[in-house]
Amino acid sequence: MYAVTCTKCGYVLNETAFNQPDWTDCPACHVPLRVEVFPALFKETAPAQSSQVLVTEGEAGCFYHPHKKAVLPCDACGRFLCALCDVELNGRHLCPACLETGRKKGHLTHLDNRRTLYDSLALTLTLVPLLFWPLTLITAPAALFIAIRFWNAESSVVRRTKIRLVLAIFIALIQIVGWAILFWSLFRG
Amino acid sequence: MARAEKIHRRLPGRAASLASYHRLWLGPDHLLSVRTTGYSEEYKRFYYRDLQAIVFRKTDSWRFWNLFLGIVSALVVFVALMSSSGDALGGWIGLAACLFVLFLINLLRGPTCACHVRTAVQAERLPTLKRLRIARKVVAQLKPLIEAAQGPLAPEQLRPMSPPAPVGGPTPAAAQPSREANGPATTVSTPDAPQ
Numbered sequence: 356m357y358a359v360t361c362t363k364c365g366y367v368l369n370e371t372a373f374n375q376p377d378w379t380d381c382p383a384c385h386v387p388l389r390v391e392v393f394p395a396l397f398k399e400t401a402p403a404q405s406s407q408v409l410v411t412e413g414e415a416g417c418f419y420h421p422h423k424k425a426v427l428p429c430d431a432c433g434r435f436l437c438a439l440c441d442v443e444l445n446g447r448h449l450c451p452a453c454l455e456t457g458r459k460k461g462h463l464t465h466l467d468n469r470r471t472l473y474d475s476l477a478l479t480l481t482l483v484p485l486l487f488w489p490l491t492l493i494t495a496p497a498a499l500f501i502a503i504r505f506w507n508a509e510s511s512v513v514r515r516t517k518i519r520l521v522l523a524i525f526i527a528l529i530q531i532v533g534w535a536i537l538f539w540s541l542f543r544g
Numbered sequence: 545m546a547r548a549e550k551i552h553r554r555l556p557g558r559a560a561s562l563a564s565y566h567r568l569w570l571g572p573d574h575l576l577s578v579r580t581t582g583y584s585e586e587y588k589r590f591y592y593r594d595l596q597a598i599v600f601r602k603t604d605s606w607r608f609w610n611l612f613l614g615i616v617s618a619l620v621v622f623v624a625l626m627s628s629s630g631d632a633l634g635g636w637i638g639l640a641a642c643l644f645v646l647f648l649i650n651l652l653r654g655p656t657c658a659c660h661v662r663t664a665v666q667a668e669r670l671p672t673l674k675r676l677r678i679a680r681k682v683v684a685q686l687k688p689l690i691e692a693a694q695g696p697l698a699p700e701q702l703r704p705m706s707p708p709a710p711v712g713g714p715t716p717a718a719a720q721p722s723r724e725a726n727g728p729a730t731t732v733s734t735p736d737a738p739q
Contacts, residue, residue, distance in 0.1 A: 359597045362660045362667070373702050378602065387602040391683060394694040395664070396596035397701050445573070465574075468587050476583045511585055513552045513569050513578060 359390055418450070429453055464512060473505035474519035481526040495530035498523050552576055555682050557672035568672045570685060573693065575661070577670060588668065590661050592693035597662040598686070600679055605656040613647035653677075 359368050366383035368390060378387040408422060415425040417437035425435035431453035442449050445465055449457070457463035480498035484490035502523045510517075552569040559566040569576040575595075577588040617640055624636030659673035673679040691697075 359599065359662060360667070362599050362601050362658060362669075370702050373597075374697070389600040391598040391600075391687070392697065392702075393595055393597065393690050394697050394701070395594060396662075465589065470585050470587075472580075472583045472585060479583075511578075512587060513554070513567075513576065 359392065359396070361386065361388060431457070467509075467512060470509060470511060472511060473501055473508055474510055474517065474523065477502040477505075477523035477527075478519045481523050481530065491530045492534055495527045495534070499527040499531065502527065555672070555685065557675065557678040557682065559671035559674060566671045568670060568682065570689070575686065577668075577672075590663060590668070592686075592690045594663045595661060595690050595694075596664060598683060599660045599662065599667075600673075600676070601658045601660075602676070603656045603658050603674075605674075606650065606654070609650045610647065613643055613650060617643040617647055 359373070360366060361368060361381040361384060363386045364381060364384040366381055368381070368388070372379045372388065372390050373392045375389065378389055380386065381388050408424065415435050417423040417425050417440055418434035419440050420437050423437035423439065426438050427441060427448050428435055429450040430447045431449055434450055436448070436450050440450055442451060442454050444454070444463065454463070454466075458466045477498045480494045480501065481491075484494040502520045506517070506520060552571050555568040555570055557568060563581060565580040567578050567580075569578060571589070573592055575590040575592070577590070579586045579588075620636055620640040620643060624633055624640060627633045627636055653675055654677045656674055657676045657679055659670045659679050660667050661670060662668075673682055
């Protein structure tokens, strides 16, 4: 069963509105709509898989559910899994433990839904305080620490360069050297 | 250190607000919507194999802003012409020029729309696709990838199954034509449907 609705009023649109070359008015609110549908809309939902109980003594059992029949091994750790424990992700079959480990360690980028941008943070810490330069006494070492501490941390999924970190380190070092020269000249008399 | 492989391609269109910034990226098997908020990024992935529909709706923002900026520009020009002071005249003309530039930008960027993608479990708005021209470009790039993942749409799937739902009561449950109720003749089959 499928339902494509008008995004303004929620009216359920029928097939006459699908994949039309021109705009179609919503029958309820008359707003012009274009609906591009794809075969997945008409695909019947597969019933949920249930694991089978072991039939004979010689059959392999699931690592997590020893009484359930194993259907395949985990692609990461090799443990036997029943249909219930098998999680398919981008063509790989993983067990829940490997999935959780992969998510925590950032190996499964497809599961990442949030990332902290330490490179942007470090660069902002070097640039914004220039508006009130005495602040750089604190922010320059902080930016340098962040840039070095998180040099290997996963950054944006879509942005792959380290240019922000390099710039942050460079500008922070200039600021620190500037402060060092200032203090040195003050104490020297 | 090995350089990470670049797998996403930036799509045209952007949306910005005070708190966040949106962009859309094309991945090998998914569409990636990125929302940047300060020093973090949030991702939403729409896998091509899961995309059921893309719905565009024309919005009135383009007309509204054209009208608004046009009227305000005209009013400022009128005030400038009525102004007797030379200094004030320059200021009014500068303001009118700024407003006219904004009017032109809005006019040239073209009509606005709202774009939603639909999967089996969600209908999500894509904030970056708010101009019709950009939305068309993006869909032109998306369609071949979705078709490659799902296969082509059979023409019989687009054949009307039942008369349109009544205009008076647009409740989704009531208005939705039931495939089961239409009998075996209406059963649809897709090339990749699970057996």
